[in-house]
Amino acid sequence: MAHPTLACAHCGATNRIPAERFADNPLCGRCKHPVFSGEPIDASEANFRSLVEQSSIPVVVDFWASWCGPCKQFAPVFREAASRWEPKVRMVKVNTESAPALAQRFGIRSIPTLMVFDQGREVKRLSGAMPPSQFDQWLLGTLNQ
Numbered sequence: 001m002a003h004p005t006l007a008c009a010h011c012g013a014t015n016r017i018p019a020e021r022f023a024d025n026p027l028c029g030r031c032k033h034p035v036f037s038g039e040p041i042d043a044s045e046a047n048f049r050s051l052v053e054q055s056s057i058p059v060v061v062d063f064w065a066s067w068c069g070p071c072k073q074f075a076p077v078f079r080e081a082a083s084r085w086e087p088k089v090r091m092v093k094v095n096t097e098s099a100p101a102l103a104q105r106f107g108i109r110s111i112p113t114l115m116v117f118d119q120g121r122e123v124k125r126l127s128g129a130m131p132p133s134q135f136d137q138w139l140l141g142t143l144n145q
């Protein structure tokens with residue numbers, strides 16, 4: 001990954017922002033909105049690369065579907081975690097119904113499936129919803145390994 005960037009949560013433009021500036025609530029060079037929103041970002045097949053695979057910070061991807069009950073239970077856990085974990089980690093959601101090519105590419109067989117990407121590579125994967133405390137522990141273990 002030659003040029004890790006951060007995609008703007010508002011417009012999707014890629015920004016190069018050094019980690020030491022994360023705490024200053026950096027603004028997007030294109031749209032001037034904050035690059036971090038504190039909320040999960042919906043990824044599409046079109047922006048998955050810039051949003052996830054070229055991200056300069058680790059990204060947790062939640063593969064979900066509208067018909068999946070455990071996904072609905074986990075959604076508020078994921079949303080709340082995003083407000084606490086950014087800018088250390090970014091939370092991204094992939095709707096497997098609107099982005100089936102991504103689900104196929106990563107071999108998603110059950111949902112929800114959580115995948116952590118760091119420097120463009122998958123570093124961890126887990127299937128199934130979790131309560132908040134367990135999700136935090138899983139994330140901590142993933143990031144510290």
Ligand SMILES: [Zn+2]
Binds near residue numbers: 009028030032
């Ligand atoms: Zn922007």
